[in-house]
Amino acid sequence: MDIQTIKLKKTILEDNNKDADLLRSQLEDAGTYYVNVMSSPGSGKTTTLISTIRQLQNPDSGAVPLRVGVMEADIDSDVDAQTIARETGVPSVQLHTGGMCHLDAEMSRQGLKGIGYKDLDLVFLENVGNLVCPAEFDTGAHMKAVILSVPEGDDKPLKYPLMFEEADVVLVSKIDAMEAFDFDPERFRENLAGCNPDAPVFFLSGATGEGVPEWAAWLEQNVRDRSGK
Amino acid sequence: MDIQTIKLKKTILEDNNKDADLLRSQLEDAGTYYVNVMSSPGSGKTTTLISTIRQLQNPDSGAVPLRVGVMEADIDSDVDAQTIARETGVPSVQLHTGGMCHLDAEMSRQGLKGIGYKDLDLVFLENVGNLVCPAEFDTGAHMKAVILSVPEGDDKPLKYPLMFEEADVVLVSKIDAMEAFDFDPERFRENLAGCNPDAPVFFLSGATGEGVPEWAAWLEQNVRDRSGK
Numbered sequence: 001m002d003i004q005t006i007k008l009k010k011t012i013l014e015d016n017n018k019d020a021d022l023l024r025s026q027l028e029d030a031g032t033y034y035v036n037v038m039s040s041p042g043s044g045k046t047t048t049l050i051s052t053i054r055q056l057q058n059p060d061s062g063a064v065p066l067r068v069g070v071m072e073a074d075i076d077s078d079v080d081a082q083t084i085a086r087e088t089g090v091p092s093v094q095l096h097t098g099g100m101c102h103l104d105a106e107m108s109r110q111g112l113k114g115i116g117y118k119d120l121d122l123v124f125l126e127n128v129g130n131l132v133c134p135a136e137f138d139t140g141a142h143m144k145a146v147i148l149s150v151p152e153g154d155d156k157p158l159k160y161p162l163m164f165e166e167a168d169v170v171l172v173s174k175i176d177a178m179e180a181f182d183f184d185p186e187r188f189r190e191n192l193a194g195c196n197p198d199a200p201v202f203f204l205s206g207a208t209g210e211g212v213p214e215w216a217a218w219l220e221q222n223v224r225d226r227s228g229k
Numbered sequence: 230m231d232i233q234t235i236k237l238k239k240t241i242l243e244d245n246n247k248d249a250d251l252l253r254s255q256l257e258d259a260g261t262y263y264v265n266v267m268s269s270p271g272s273g274k275t276t277t278l279i280s281t282i283r284q285l286q287n288p289d290s291g292a293v294p295l296r297v298g299v300m301e302a303d304i305d306s307d308v309d310a311q312t313i314a315r316e317t318g319v320p321s322v323q324l325h326t327g328g329m330c331h332l333d334a335e336m337s338r339q340g341l342k343g344i345g346y347k348d349l350d351l352v353f354l355e356n357v358g359n360l361v362c363p364a365e366f367d368t369g370a371h372m373k374a375v376i377l378s379v380p381e382g383d384d385k386p387l388k389y390p391l392m393f394e395e396a397d398v399v400l401v402s403k404i405d406a407m408e409a410f411d412f413d414p415e416r417f418r419e420n421l422a423g424c425n426p427d428a429p430v431f432f433l434s435g436a437t438g439e440g441v442p443e444w445a446a447w448l449e450q451n452v453r454d455r456s457g458k
Contacts, residue, residue, distance in 0.1 A: 040269045040270045040271060040358070040381075041269045041360045041381055041385055041388065041389060042269060042378070042380060042381025042382045042385060043381075074388055075361065075388065075389060075390065075391070076390065077384075077387045077388045077390075079384060079387060079388070099361075099365075099391065101330065101359075101361035101362050128361065129269070129360065129361075129388065129389070130330075130359055130360070130361050130362075131270045131358065131359070132304065132328075132330035132357065132359055132362070133330050133359075133361070133362065136328075149271070149380065151271060151378065151380035151403065151406065152269075152270055152271025152272075153271045155306075155308060156270055156271060158306045158308060159270065159303055159304065159306045159308070159358070160270060160304060160358075161304065161305065161306075162304070162328065174380065176409075177380065177406070177409050177410075180405075180406055180409055181406075
């Protein structure tokens with residue numbers, strides 16, 4: 001499959017926060033909602049996105065589906081963008097960070113232009129797999145979604161507090177593997193409450209689909225509330 | 230349990246590689262072997278270290294056990310150093326990076342002095358959970374061990390090539406979960422061969438102990454060959 005690959009240039013702007021605010025308002029003018037998805041490597045970002053997009057393509061409400069696009073950020077591979085495009089058919093671009101461990105607003109802008117955000121209602125960024133650096137940079141997104149997979153353990157908010165503090169929503173993925181691992185949902189909620197007591201938490205499995213409709217409906221509502229669509 | 234916590238200072242040295250070489254030779258003068266353990270968050274570094282240390286404490290060879298110590302690097306929690314000390318009884322210090330996503334040679338030196346490396350044959354550094362940044366910095370270690378857990382997926386060498394390229398040895402952990410996840414050991418070896426065809430690979434489970442004696446024996450041999458102990 002032919003996937004556009006964008007080699008990101010290092011940002012020279014000094015004030016990323018200001019640029020992120022500008023990008024957000026540019027996206028709002030176009031009616032585009034931007035979601036920054038962050039997690040460790042291998043926590044199931046791509047699988048979660050695929051099951052989420054499929055749900056958004058067939059909303060329970062019967063409404064006209066949102067037009068969705070995905071930007072896949074990676075150090076230098078192309079596998080995820082190809083997988084997303086093949087499995088969902090939505091526009092997808094690959095962003096190469098050239099070794100950098102995060103994306104900022106200007107790098108987001110390069111990708112959003114490449115994917116043609118003006119024709120989309122919702123764009124996901126699958127950020128570089130990393131629980132440290134991406135938390136430090138505002139990408140201009142309207143929502144930061146942090147995914148934690150069950151095999152990683154329920155103590156991660158204690159160890160990567162900034163990431164969980166920054167989250168607008170937390171998705172606990174791979175819940176089908178709950179039996180095999182010592183992951184206690186209640187202990188997780190307590191650990192999360194220490195840095196972020198207000199973030200909604202959705203438990204889901206991209207493999208079985210459990211929990212995906214609830215999360216997708218909540219996300220869709222946020223997008224429609226913001227854009228008035 | 231009373232665990233020493235060291236708040237690391239940011240390094241001001243310009244040439245980390247040179248400093249890393251200096252640290253390595255200082256460690257060799259003391260007969261101390263230094264292993265930098267890197268992985269994603271939640272891949273089982275601590276559990277793998279505990280099972281490795283227990284095996285080293287009771288070597289199959291019947292030799293005098295190596296004197297082992299562990300430095301646990303974290304953004305700002307103390308849980309791992311306490312766990313290591315409680316479970317194995319070996320000297321353990323907690324290193325706080327203050328938000329930084331990696332350790333370099335000077336930061337290692339602060340920790341090694343704190344743990345009293347001159348009285349130890351082998352010191353493990355459990356680096357910050359991250360497959361990107363830690364790969365870029367030489368900590369002065371003699372060996373870089375990269376752990377990848379089965380739930381993360383066999384494609385990770387494609388997505389984090391520098392980390393796997395830098396590895397002197399790769400440990401595939403949580404193999405007891407192999408049934409529940411789509412992880413193909415042969416596909417993993419092929420993906421790894423693309424960036425690092427020579428690294429030995431050990432498959433193991435800290436939970437069941439499978440594969441741990443083989444890895445521990447190989448490590449012990451490397452330590453004894455280097456230090457002549």
